[in-house]
Amino acid sequence: MKKNVFWNWFWIFISLVYFFIPLYATFNFSLKARKGELSLLAYQQMMEDPRILRSLIFSTEIGLLTILLGLLLMVPTVYLVRLKAPRLRPVIEFISLLPFVIPAIVLVFGLIRTYSGGLLPLTNNYTGLNFLLIAGYVVIGLPYLYRSVDAGMSAIDVVTLTEAAQSLGASWPTIMLRVIIPNLRSAMLGAAFLTLAIVLGEFTLATFLVGLKAFGPVIWQVGQNRAYEASALVIVSFIITWVLMGLINFVGRRGAADGSVAAGPR
Amino acid sequence: MSNNARVVASGGNRPKPPSIRKSPPSFAWLGVLPFLVFVVLFLFLPSLSLFVGGFQDAKGNFTLENIRGLFTPFILNAYWVTIKISFTTAVMGGIVGFFLAYALVAGGVPNWVRSSLMTFCGVASNFAGVPLAQAFIFTLGRVGLLTVFLKEALNIDLYGQGFNLYSFWGLSVTYLYFQLPLMVLIITPPIEGLRREWREAAENLGATPSQYWWHIGIPVLMPSLLGSMILLFGNAFGAYATALSLTGGLINLVTILIGSQIKGDVLHNPNLGYALAFGMVVVMAVIMSIYYALRRRSEYWLKQ
Structure with missing residues (x-):
C-alpha cells in the first residue's frame, strides 16, 4: 500500500506544478511593470484604463440579462413539464443538451447568417446585436440551466406543493413566486453564478457581435500591445472565475460536473 | 385561466x-x-x-458542390489538425486526469488537499480562452518565465530544440490546462462508485491488485473512461478563443478557419463556409451520441 500512496502523491505533485507555474509566471510578470523593482503599476494602469472597466460593466450587464432571460424561459418550462406533462420531459432534456453539439463559433456564424437580413434583421442596430448576444449566451448556458433547475425541482415535491398551495386558494403567480421559486433559490443562484462565469470572459460570440464593448475581446486587445496590463488582467479574470466558482460551492450546488464544465468559453 | x-x-x-x-x-x-x-x-x-x-450554390440552387469542396486538401487538413489536437489532449488529459482523480479519491491524501484541488479543478476547467492563452505566453513564450528559467538555470533551450508555443504542441500543452481538470471532475463520480466490497471480495478470493484491476476495476470503469475522453475530445474540438489568441490564427484549425470566413470570405465561397460549419456540428453530434451511450452504460454499475 505504501507504493500506492507514493504514486498518488506523484500525480498530485505533477498536476500542482503544472497548474501553478502559468499562474505564477503571469503574476510574477504583472509585478514587473516598473523596471528593476516589484510594483503594482500594471494593476494601477489597468484600473485607469477606461475601456476595461466599461467593458467589464457591459459584460456584467449582459450576463445578468442572460441569467434573467434564461431563468424566465427555463423555470416555467421545467415546472409545467413536471406538473402537467411528464412525458415531455425527455424532449425538453434533449433540447437542452443540444447546444453541446454546436461549437460557439458555429453558433455565432448561424446567428449572423440568420439575423443579418430577412424577417428579423437584428444585426443592423446595437440593441439587436446586444439581444443576439444575450440569446446566444442563453443557448450556450441551456444545458447547465436545465440541469440546475431540474435538479432543484427534483429536490422538492413540486406536485404536492402546488396542490397544497392550490387548496389554500393560491393563484398561479402566488404559487410560482411564493412557493416554487423560493424553494429553487440555491439551484437558481448556482445557475446564475455559472452563467456569469461563462459570459464575463467569453470571447467568441462577443468578438463577432459586439466587439470591443465586451470584456473578453478587450482582454484580447490589451494582450496585443500592452503585456503588463494584460498580465494583470489575466490575474484579475482568474480571480473573478475563482470567486464565482466559490460562490457556486457556497450556495451548495455540487455534482453537476459535466454540465458546469462543458459550457465554458474555450 | x-x-x-x-x-x-x-x-x-x-x-x-x-x-x-x-x-x-x-x-x-x-x-x-x-x-x-x-x-x-x-x-x-x-x-x-x-x-x-x-447545400446551395451562390444563386440558391441545390448543389452538392460544397460537400465535395470539404474534401479538398486544405479543408481536410484543417479537420485533420483539429482532430489530432483534440485527440492528443483528450488522451493525455484523460490519462493524467484519471490518475489525479484516483489519487484524490483513493485516500492517503489529507482531506484539505483533496477538496482544494477539486475546487481548483472547477476553476481551471472554466478558465480558458484568451486569459489562458496569455498566461501560457507569459510562461512558455519566447521570453516566458519557464522558457528563460530552463535556459538560464538548466541550460535547456526549448525553442532551440524545436518547441514553439504557437504550434501544435504548444497549443496542446495549453489545452491541457482545461482538459485535465475537466477529466478530474467527470471521472471522480465513477471512481467513487467502485465499491470497496468488490475489492475486498476479490482479495478474499486471492486476487492480486493487478488481477483486481484487470478483471473488475478497468472493465467497470471503461465506459466512463472512454466517455469522458470523448467529452474532452468534443471540448477541444470546438475551442476557438484559446487557439486564436495563442497562434494569432496561424494554425489551421476548423474553428479558426470558420472565424476567418465570418470576418471576410477567405474561402471565396460563402456556401462552402456554411458546409464547413455544419460539418463541425455533424462531428460533434456523433461524439455526443457516443458519449451518452457510454454514459448510460457506465451508470449501470454506479446505480447497483
Missing part, C-alpha cells in the same frame, strides 16, 4: 365534463411555448440556415 373560464361559460347548457376545469391541456403548452419559440429561433434556425446554405 381566464381563457378557460370563458370556455366553460360559453358552453351554454351543455354539460361539460368537470375534468376540463382541473387540468386544461392547453395550459402546459402555453407555458412551454416561450421556451420552444426561443429554441427554434436561436438554436434550430441558425443551425438550419447553415445546413441549408451548405
Whole structure:
C-alpha cells in the first residue's frame, strides 16, 4: 500500500506544478511593470484604463440579462413539464443538451447568417446585436440551466406543493413566486453564478457581435500591445472565475460536473 | 385561466365534463411555448440556415458542390489538425486526469488537499480562452518565465530544440490546462462508485491488485473512461478563443478557419463556409451520441 500512496502523491505533485507555474509566471510578470523593482503599476494602469472597466460593466450587464432571460424561459418550462406533462420531459432534456453539439463559433456564424437580413434583421442596430448576444449566451448556458433547475425541482415535491398551495386558494403567480421559486433559490443562484462565469470572459460570440464593448475581446486587445496590463488582467479574470466558482460551492450546488464544465468559453 | 373560464361559460347548457376545469391541456403548452419559440429561433434556425446554405450554390440552387469542396486538401487538413489536437489532449488529459482523480479519491491524501484541488479543478476547467492563452505566453513564450528559467538555470533551450508555443504542441500543452481538470471532475463520480466490497471480495478470493484491476476495476470503469475522453475530445474540438489568441490564427484549425470566413470570405465561397460549419456540428453530434451511450452504460454499475 505504501507504493500506492507514493504514486498518488506523484500525480498530485505533477498536476500542482503544472497548474501553478502559468499562474505564477503571469503574476510574477504583472509585478514587473516598473523596471528593476516589484510594483503594482500594471494593476494601477489597468484600473485607469477606461475601456476595461466599461467593458467589464457591459459584460456584467449582459450576463445578468442572460441569467434573467434564461431563468424566465427555463423555470416555467421545467415546472409545467413536471406538473402537467411528464412525458415531455425527455424532449425538453434533449433540447437542452443540444447546444453541446454546436461549437460557439458555429453558433455565432448561424446567428449572423440568420439575423443579418430577412424577417428579423437584428444585426443592423446595437440593441439587436446586444439581444443576439444575450440569446446566444442563453443557448450556450441551456444545458447547465436545465440541469440546475431540474435538479432543484427534483429536490422538492413540486406536485404536492402546488396542490397544497392550490387548496389554500393560491393563484398561479402566488404559487410560482411564493412557493416554487423560493424553494429553487440555491439551484437558481448556482445557475446564475455559472452563467456569469461563462459570459464575463467569453470571447467568441462577443468578438463577432459586439466587439470591443465586451470584456473578453478587450482582454484580447490589451494582450496585443500592452503585456503588463494584460498580465494583470489575466490575474484579475482568474480571480473573478475563482470567486464565482466559490460562490457556486457556497450556495451548495455540487455534482453537476459535466454540465458546469462543458459550457465554458474555450 | 381566464381563457378557460370563458370556455366553460360559453358552453351554454351543455354539460361539460368537470375534468376540463382541473387540468386544461392547453395550459402546459402555453407555458412551454416561450421556451420552444426561443429554441427554434436561436438554436434550430441558425443551425438550419447553415445546413441549408451548405447545400446551395451562390444563386440558391441545390448543389452538392460544397460537400465535395470539404474534401479538398486544405479543408481536410484543417479537420485533420483539429482532430489530432483534440485527440492528443483528450488522451493525455484523460490519462493524467484519471490518475489525479484516483489519487484524490483513493485516500492517503489529507482531506484539505483533496477538496482544494477539486475546487481548483472547477476553476481551471472554466478558465480558458484568451486569459489562458496569455498566461501560457507569459510562461512558455519566447521570453516566458519557464522558457528563460530552463535556459538560464538548466541550460535547456526549448525553442532551440524545436518547441514553439504557437504550434501544435504548444497549443496542446495549453489545452491541457482545461482538459485535465475537466477529466478530474467527470471521472471522480465513477471512481467513487467502485465499491470497496468488490475489492475486498476479490482479495478474499486471492486476487492480486493487478488481477483486481484487470478483471473488475478497468472493465467497470471503461465506459466512463472512454466517455469522458470523448467529452474532452468534443471540448477541444470546438475551442476557438484559446487557439486564436495563442497562434494569432496561424494554425489551421476548423474553428479558426470558420472565424476567418465570418470576418471576410477567405474561402471565396460563402456556401462552402456554411458546409464547413455544419460539418463541425455533424462531428460533434456523433461524439455526443457516443458519449451518452457510454454514459448510460457506465451508470449501470454506479446505480447497483
